[in-house]
Amino acid sequence: MEYRKNDIVTLEIVDCGTDGEGIGKADGFTVFVKDAVIGDTVTAKIMKAKKNYGYGRLMEILKPSPYRVEPICPSARQCGGCQLQAVSYEEQKAFKEKKLRGHLERIGGFKELPMEPLIGMDEPYHYRNKAQFPVGRNKEGRIVTGFYAGRTHAIIENRDCALGIPQNKEVLDRVIAHMEKYNIAPYDEMTGKGLVRHIFVRYGFFTGELMVCLIINGQDLPHQKELVEKLGEIPGMTSISLNINKKRNNVILGDKVKTIWGKEYITDKIGDISYEISPLSFFQVNPHQTWKLYSKALEYADLHGEETVWDLYCGIGTISLFLAQKAKFVRGVEIVPAAIEDARRNAHLNEIDNVEFFVGKAEEVLPREYEKNGVYADVIVVDPPRKGCDEMLLKTILKMQPKRVVYVSCDSATLARDLRFLCDNGYELKKVCGVDQFPQTVHVETVVLLSRQKPDDTIEIDLDLDELDATSAETKATYQEIKDYVLKEFGLKVSNLYISQIKRKCGIEVGENYNLPKTENPKVPQCPKEKEDAIKAALKYFAMI
Numbered sequence: 250m251e252y253r254k255n256d257i258v259t260l261e262i263v264d265c266g267t268d269g270e271g272i273g274k275a276d277g278f279t280v281f282v283k284d285a286v287i288g289d290t291v292t293a294k295i296m297k298a299k300k301n302y303g304y305g306r307l308m309e310i311l312k313p314s315p316y317r318v319e320p321i322c323p324s325a326r327q328c329g330g331c332q333l334q335a336v337s338y339e340e341q342k343a344f345k346e347k348k349l350r351g352h353l354e355r356i357g358g359f360k361e362l363p364m365e366p367l368i369g370m371d372e373p374y375h376y377r378n379k380a381q382f383p384v385g386r387n388k389e390g391r392i393v394t395g396f397y398a399g400r401t402h403a404i405i406e407n408r409d410c411a412l413g414i415p416q417n418k419e420v421l422d423r424v425i426a427h428m429e430k431y432n433i434a435p436y437d438e439m440t441g442k443g444l445v446r447h448i449f450v451r452y453g454f455f456t457g458e459l460m461v462c463l464i465i466n467g468q469d470l471p472h473q474k475e476l477v478e479k480l481g482e483i484p485g486m487t488s489i490s491l492n493i494n495k496k497r498n499n500v501i502l503g504d505k506v507k508t509i510w511g512k513e514y515i516t517d518k519i520g521d522i523s524y525e526i527s528p529l530s531f532f533q534v535n536p537h538q539t540w541k542l543y544s545k546a547l548e549y550a551d552l553h554g555e556e557t558v559w560d561l562y563c564g565i566g567t568i569s570l571f572l573a574q575k576a577k578f579v580r581g582v583e584i585v586p587a588a589i590e591d592a593r594r595n596a597h598l599n600e601i602d603n604v605e606f607f608v609g610k611a612e613e614v615l616p617r618e619y620e621k622n623g624v625y626a627d628v629i630v631v632d633p634p635r636k637g638c639d640e641m642l643l644k645t646i647l648k649m650q651p652k653r654v655v656y657v658s659c660d661s662a663t664l665a666r667d668l669r670f671l672c673d674n675g676y677e678l679k680k681v682c683g684v685d686q687f688p689q690t691v692h693v694e695t696v697v698l699l700s701r702q703k704p705d706d707t708i709e710i711d712l713d714l715d716e717l718d719a720t721s722a723e724t725k726a727t728y729q730e731i732k733d734y735v736l737k738e739f740g741l742k743v744s745n746l747y748i749s750q751i752k753r754k755c756g757i758e759v760g761e762n763y764n765l766p767k768t769e770n771p772k773v774p775q776c777p778k779e780k781e782d783a784i785k786a787a788l789k790y791f792a793m794i
Contacts, residue, residue: 250276253298257308262289265344267662269332269691271307280305284326286336287344288314316340321374322411329399331412331689342369342685345693349661349683357665359672365682368541373688376535377412378517381501382421382448384428384435392428392435394421394448402438412689414452416483420461423479424448431472441497444470449492449502451526453517454536458487460515462528464494464501470509477510488512492528502529519543522570524595529587531564535686542657542684542694543571546630549655549680549698552576556627557737559651561611561642566592566604568630568657573604580624581606582614612639619649623742626651637663640670647674654699659686661695668697677702726791734790739783747776751784755794 252258252275260273262285271285273293279302282293290312293305310317320326320334333341346367353359370376382394385404395407408421428435428445436443447464461480463470470476470491480489489510494503506513506528514525517532519540526532533539546568550558552575560569563581565588573579573596581604583589589608596604607614611631618624629651631638637660646654654676658664672678680698687693726734728745735743776784788794 250278252278252280252295252303254295256295256298257292258295258305259290259292259311260285260305262287262291262314265347267348267691269336269344277301278303282307284335285310286314286317287340288316320411322407324395324405324407325411327398328396328405328407330396330410332691334411334689338369338373338688341373341688342367344691345683345685348691349681349693349695352661352665353668353681355665356662357669357672359665359668359678363678363680365680367683367685367693368538368545369685370538370688373685374411375414376537376688377410377414378452378454378536379532379534380410380413380417380450382408382417382450384425384445384448385437386435392425394425414450416452416459416485417450419483420450420459420480421448423483424461424463424476427472427476427479431475433471436466438497441466446494447501449528451515451528451532452485453515453526455518456516457485458515458517459483459485460488460490460526460528461486462488462490462492462506464492464503466495468493473509481510486511487515490528504529519567520571521574522567522595522599524565524567525591525598526565527591530591531585531588533567533686538684538686538694539567542686542696543568545682545684545696546655546657547571547575549696550576550628550630550653552628557625557740558628558630559615559624559626561615561629561631561638562633563592563606564588564632566595566606568632569604569606570595570599570601572630573601576628577603579604580618582609582611584608584610610639612642612645615642615649616645619645623736623740625649625736625740627737628653628655630655630657632657633663635660635663637667643667643670646671650675650701652701656695656697656699658695658697659692661693664695664697668699671699675702676700726787726793730791731784731787734787735780735783738786741780741783743776743780743784746774747780748784750776751781751788752793754781755785755788757788757793 258275262271262273264272265287271282273280282305284307285291291310292308294308295303295305297304316337318337325331325334383404384394387393393404393406395405398405409418434443436446444465444467449462451460490506490508492503493505514527516525556576558572558576558579560581563569563583569579569581586608589606592606626649676699679700682696684694728748731748735741
């Protein structure tokens with residue numbers, strides 16, 4: 250049977266799409282229905298019809314699913330921010346595991362997945378430490394704030410989000426009352442006029458510190474002293490600021506922040522590490538689950554105090570500083586200069602000095618440091634944006650051959666693609682663990698451990714060096730082994746020529762024609778002092794001198 254737009258169909262919802270929509274079939278025609286839950290029997294109105302599938306609007310729930318629960322937020326369906334709030338939390342976790350497994354199998358082509366149980370939350374509400382509320386007017390002209398309805402800029406009024414903190418409502422009530430009292434207009438996207446665009450709130454779960462930042466289409470806020478007094482009455486208030494954004498675009502925050510009361514930042518913790526967080530700082534929004542996520546990454550990194558680690562897409566150094574607690578040295582890379590400034594300040598705040606941070610694209614910084622400066626990594630940690638890792642970066646990882654790669658991902662589809670590339674070129678998928686950073690939504694974070702594969706044709710044998718003659722024992726290290734040692738211990742690249750020069754200096758026999766120049770009057774580069782000392786250290790390590 251052929252279905253068309255506006256047809257009404259009865260469906261049994263048998264599956265769930267990656268965006269949380271219910272999936273049912275009518276005479277072989279697949280229909281995706283937002284707000285439907287696996288196990289529901291529903292009627293839906295076809296809103297868009299293709300040849301073999303269509304999209305429907307939920308009209309009536311004829312028989313509710315055993316997994317269906319009553320959302321605690323009355324705006325859940327309108328808002329669209331909590332795609333899974335009508336689903337029991339146990340079923341939400343099952344959905345996320347299935348989504349992760351499906352991407353790794355279908356996109357990555359992995360058959361036997363070493364998956365650990367997904368790490369969920371004990372209390373899957375009121376976990377967000379950050380919220381950005383747009384401000385506007387409703388049809389009656391009253392000032393409102395809340396969240397944009399899905400795929401629109403229509404504001405669904407809500408001052409008490411089920412995922413946010415209770416203090417949000419106190420802040421919003423006082424700011425809106427101030428705007429009404431002093432006739433301060435909200436920003437109008439259509440005209441570009443009006444002053445207050447967004448109300449931005451951050452909260453430190455472990456410190457109790459509260460930050461409020463008003464994003465305004467101007468330089469100052471009328472009667473801001475009176476507003477500061479009202480906001481200052483809220484327990485924990487630490488920072489009040491204005492963010493200047495006069496651009497007519499969809500970007501929430503402008504570049505300039507003016508602190509009008511208190512500090513320029515608040516402080517919060519993940520585990521034992523403290524972080525200073527400004528309005529412009531990137532910081533994970535669910536600190537309780539972030540600790541679990543980073544703890545799993547640290548477990549997979551398997552650090553013992555001797556490893557050199559690279560943390561790519563490091564942000565304000567959240568993972569870097571976590572890793573530095575157990576690593577010999579950590580280098581972080583991030584494209585945003587302000588984030589690197591935060592990272593360096595956070596390292597100083599925690600008195601961590603075994604870290605170094607670079608500003609730039611990870612896919613440019615890592616190849617440069619490897620090719621030009623011979624940097625080394627025992628472990629590489631990547632935490633890229635949703636688009637995943639740049640191919641040049643993946644190729645550099647393959648060249649560097651770290652023992653372990655820990656991949657932290659916010660998008661399991663691009664994760665699967667990147668894992669396939671790495672596993673096709675010398676790495677093995679060892680462990681996978683999902684972490685539910687965002688309960689009530691379809692998003693899932695993932696931590697993956699990759700290990701460098703060993704050649705299949707190696708065997709283990711026992712040798713008694715006492716049975717070997719002295720010459721064999723003293724010259725046992727190959728040129729490649731010496732290169733590897735110097736790179737790992739000193740971060741330097743050395744050539745065969747330099748090694749042979751230092752071997753001769755130390756009285757070690759080198760082949761008569763080995764690395765000799767081929768021209769009659771050559772200009773032969775001489776080994777620099779720094780590299781000579783490193784090569785001698787390697788020769789000592791291998792008991793050759």
